[in-house]
Amino acid sequence: MRMSDTRDAKTSAAPAANNRPQPANKRKMKIAIDAMGGDHAPAAVIEGTVLAWSHCSADLVVVGDEQAVREALAKIPGGPAPEVVHAPQVIGMDEPGPVAIRRKRDSSLSIAMRMLADGEVDAVVSAGNTSAVVASAKHSVGVFPGLRRPALAVFIPTETGSSLLLDAGAHSQAGAVHLAQSAVLAHIYLKVTKGLEKPRIGLLNIGREPAKGNKIVQRAFSMLGRSGLNFIGNIEPGDIFEGLTDAIICDGFVGNIVLKTYEGISESLFRKLGQKADWSTPEGLREFRPAIEAIRRSYDYQNVGGAPLLGIPKPVVVAHGRSQSTAISSAILATQRMAVDRICARMTEELERDSALADFRYFNALLIFENLKKKWGFTERK
C-alpha cells in the first residue's frame, strides 16, 4: 500500500491539512465519502476517514446527515475537519437499490454520485447498500459505451498471488452477455493495473467440461471461446486457490457466495486452530505464531480495501458493509490510487482500441440463431 509521508499523520489537525503537497497545474483531487452507508455508519465511516486523512493527498468530502457527521467528528479530539455536505436522506442496507435511488434523491449516496457526475469530486467511496451504489452510479455517471452494466471486482488471495473475481455482487442475476462483458472488463482492468498483456480469463463453473453448468454459463463459454480474450475455459473453485487464472468470471450471486464462503471458512479454520493450540506457550510456538498470523492476513480479503465498480467511467469503490474504520480507511486509500493512476480513463482508452464489447452482442445474436437452427432442424443430425 502506497502511503504519503507518514510524518504528516501527527500534524494532521485541520489548519495544517492544507499544507500537504498537491499536484501542480490542476485543482486538488477530491474524494466523496458516503458517511451514511454501512452497518456501522456513520461512526465507523468517520473514524475511517480520519484514519485515512493523513495518508491521503486528496481532499476528503464527507456526505451525510450534517448533525450526525459533526457529532461523530467531535468524538475524535484533534482530528481533521473535512468538508461536510449535508444529505437529509439515508438509503437503508435492505432497500432494493433501483427503487431506493428513485425515491431518495437527497440521500447521501445520490448526492455523492451527482457530485461525481458533475465533476465536483473525482471519486466516490461507499460501504452502503451495494445494489443502490450500483444503480446510482449507473444512473448518475453512466457506463462505458456498449457495456450493459458494471461489475464489482475483488482480488482473491491465492497461493501464487491473487486473482480478480468479477462480478462480486453488483447484480444477483446475469445473462451470458453480461458474463462475457465482465470478462472484457477484467481483461482491460488487469491490463491497465497489472500490465498483463493477455490475462488468463476463467469462467467459474461446477466442472471443467464445456457442457457443465446451466445454459447461461454454457452460452457464455461459447461466446468467450470465440472472442479474442485469453480464455482458458471453465474453472472450478479449487482452481482459484491454485492460481490457475488471473480473472474469474461469474454472476454476482455466485461471486458473492464464493467470497463469503472464503471468508467464513478461513475465519472458522483459524478460530479452530486457535482453540486447539495455545499459541502463547513458549515451547516452539514462538516461531509458529507469526507464520499463522501471516497466512491469516494473506487470506483476509478485507485487507485489500474496497472493491472497484468496473464499467463506470469514473472511480466508484464499494467497501464491505461490515467495514470497521480500518477497512474504510484502506478503501479510501485504494480509491485515491485508482483516481491518481487514472485507471478509469485508461480503461476507456483501452476499450476504444478494442472491439470486444461490440463483438459479444454479435456473438450472442449468432448463438441464438444457431440454437434456433438446431431446433428447426436446418442442420444435419449427427
Place this chain on the structure above:
Amino acid sequence: MRMSDTRDAKTSAAPAANNRPQPANKRKMKIAIDAMGGDHAPAAVIEGTVLAWSHCSADLVVVGDEQAVREALAKIPGGPAPEVVHAPQVIGMDEPGPVAIRRKRDSSLSIAMRMLADGEVDAVVSAGNTSAVVASAKHSVGVFPGLRRPALAVFIPTETGSSLLLDAGAHSQAGAVHLAQSAVLAHIYLKVTKGLEKPRIGLLNIGREPAKGNKIVQRAFSMLGRSGLNFIGNIEPGDIFEGLTDAIICDGFVGNIVLKTYEGISESLFRKLGQKADWSTPEGLREFRPAIEAIRRSYDYQNVGGAPLLGIPKPVVVAHGRSQSTAISSAILATQRMAVDRICARMTEELERDSALADFRYFNALLIFENLKKKWGFTERK
C-alpha cells in the same frame, strides 16, 4: 462410522464371504455398484468395492464392462469375487445426463438403476456423471409423489457438528418451488436420520434481509415463510460454519460451488500451513501436528462418503467423481447404512403424514397471483 465385525477383514477371500451373518426372514441385501463411473473407473471403484467387502453385510454386485472388471479384480490377489453384471456401454463424465441415458440404455449406470427399479438390488452407488445418475434414477425409479425432482444432500462439517447442504449439484438451475421442495426433503431426512423434530432450515443467500438475492430466492423465501417448516430465514455462507442451521437450501450450481470452494480453500490453507512450518521438528510441534491433522480430517468432506440423492424412493448414493478407493468404500458403507436403516421407506412414510410438498405448489400459485395483482394495480399503493 459403524462397521461390521472387522475380524472378517482378514478372512474375506471369496469362499468365506457367504459365511457372514445375514438378516433372518429375508433374502440378503444387495447393493449395485456402477463400476464404470468416476474419473478413476473402473480400477478405483473395484479397489473400493474390495475394501468395503469385509465391512459390509450386504452382497455387492458390480455392474460394468465384464472384461475390464475381471481384469481389475484379478489385480487384487486374494480379494473377494463379487457378482459381476455385464454392461456393454459407458456414460462419459462430460455427457449431458438426460441425453446420455436415452442413448445408452445398456450403460452400467442404466442397468444398475433398472435392477434397483425391478427390486433385484436394494441400492445403487455411482461415482459417475452426476446429471446422468440423477436423470437415470428419476427415469427408472421415479420420485416421491408430488415432488418435482430429487436433490443431492451433503453434510458440511461446521464448528458445532455438521449441516446438510441441499442441492449439492443434482440440477444446475432451480425455480423457487424446487428450492422450497428441497427444504421439505431436508426437513424429513434430518427428522428420520437425526431424530430432529424441527430441524432449522436456512436459505442460502448473499444477505440476510428478505429482499436480498435474485427473484427466485426471494420467492422461495416467501414460500418457506408460509410453510410449517422451522424456517430461520436467509443465511450467508459464514453462518454455515458457525453452525447456525441444520440444513442449507440452495440450487445445485451454487451448492456445488460452495462445496468446491470449501474443499479448495481448506486444501490450500493446509498446504500453506504445511509449507510455513516444518511439522516434523521436535521442538514443541509434537503436540501440534496431531491437532492440525484432526482439524484437517474434520474439514475434509470426502470422509463422509457419498451423497444420498434425496427424493428417490430407493437408496441412490453419488460418490465424488474424483473418488479414490477409500472414498468409494465409504460411499458403499454409507449406502448400506441407508438401506439397512430403511431411510427412503421412512421418508416416504413421513411425507404421507405431511402436506408440505403439496402446499408449495399452492403457495407458488398464490405468489404468482399476488405479483400479478401488484402489476395490474389491484392493491392500494403505499
